Amino acid sequence: MPTDNEKKTGALIFKTRGEFLIDYHTHTWRCGHAEGNIEDYVLKAIERGLTEIGISDHYPMDVLNVPSEDISSMLYQDLQTYVNEVKEVARRYESQITVRLGTEMDYFRDLKLGYNRILEEYDWDYVIGSIHFLEGKDVSHPKNLTFYQKNSLIDIYCKYFDEIKTMTNSEEFDIIGHVDVIKKHGYVPEGENSVKELQEFYLELARLFAQKQQVVEINTGGLRAPVEEIYPAEDFLNKLISHNVPLTIGSDAHHPDEVGYSNSEIVGYLKEMGVNTVVGFKNRQAYEVPL
Ligand SMILES: [Zn+2]
Ligand SMILES: [Zn+2]
Structure with missing residues (x-):
């Protein structure tokens, strides 16, 4: 039940200002599959009582050699304008909310150009590393569902988590994005052996993230996808928590109405589990945000 300092907005409960609520993963119209401009997102975040919002539109995929039919981002020629706009909006609203400049970067283990070189061009507050492409296919896109139907699911998950491992070991990104997005469309391996294998992946990754002090995001986008659960899955998240993996x-x-989606429920869950801080970023330096 909402208490006095909570108000109900649609199906979601948002706490009013005073609770520390951050949202570090948002997209804008520039990526071609989202709605709203930067200011729309910031205004919605202020309205919902967030204290920080990070704008993290998809990094231009033309630089990453993604074939044109699979590009779901702005093009490199628009990147400077995006950066300028985030900074301008951040200045305009700085008395009301902290706005961070971020980007969601697609990770490809064999990218020749090198992520450090790509990223040093702008003074990002943070960079999310995400895997959407597996074996050259955007497996997060509903146009590629046959990939799940034609292959062994546990093999797919194995390959996906292997990429997550390689990305983490590269130490190039501040945040690991939607760490088990491979389940997005609801294709989840079943059966005792598969479940056991998944648990082993979770444990191995939790240990790796802890060792690297790699920040991992709790991403509520999965609640709005066919799988209808957060990334990471609850079992996975519990392992991250028990290994003291830093979280954001x-x-x-992908629409201003989704800003802070189910955020207060996540904060409530984290507090229940004894987690009292999450992580924010400025100039790619992490800092603690008390819950
Ligand atoms: Zn997107
Ligand atoms: Zn993503």
Whole structure:
């Protein structure tokens, strides 16, 4: 039940200002598959009582050699304008909310150009590393569902988590994005052996993230996808928590109405589990945000 300092907005409960609520994963119209401009997102975040919002539109995929039919981002020629706009909006609203400049970067283990070189061009507050492409296919896109139907699911998950491992070991990104997005469309391996294998992946990754002090996001976008659960899955998240993996929170909003989506429920859950801080970033330096 909402208490006095909570108000109900649609199906979601948002706490009013005073609770520390951050959202580090948002997209804008620039990526071609989202709605709203930067200011729309910031205004919605202020309205919902967030204290920080990170704008993290998809990094231009033309630089990453993604074939044109699979590009779901702005083009490199628009990147400077995006950066300028985030900074301008951040200045305009700085007395009301902290706005961070971020980007969601697609990870490809064999990218020749090198992520450090790509990223040093702008003074990002943070960079989310995400895997959407597996074996050259955007497996997060509903146009590629046959990939799940034609292959062994546990093999697919194995390959996906292997990429997550390689990305983490590269130490190039501040945040691991939607760490088990491979389940997005609801294709989840079943059966005792598969479930056991998944648990082993979770444990191995939790240990790796802890060792690297790699920040992982709790991404509520999965609640709005066919799988209808957060990334990471609850079992996975519990392992991250028990290994003291630093966490941040993102809605993966592709519409301003999705800003802070189910954020207060996540904060409530974290507090219940004894987690009292999440992580924010400025100039790619992490800092603690008390819950
Ligand atoms: Zn997107
Ligand atoms: Zn993503």
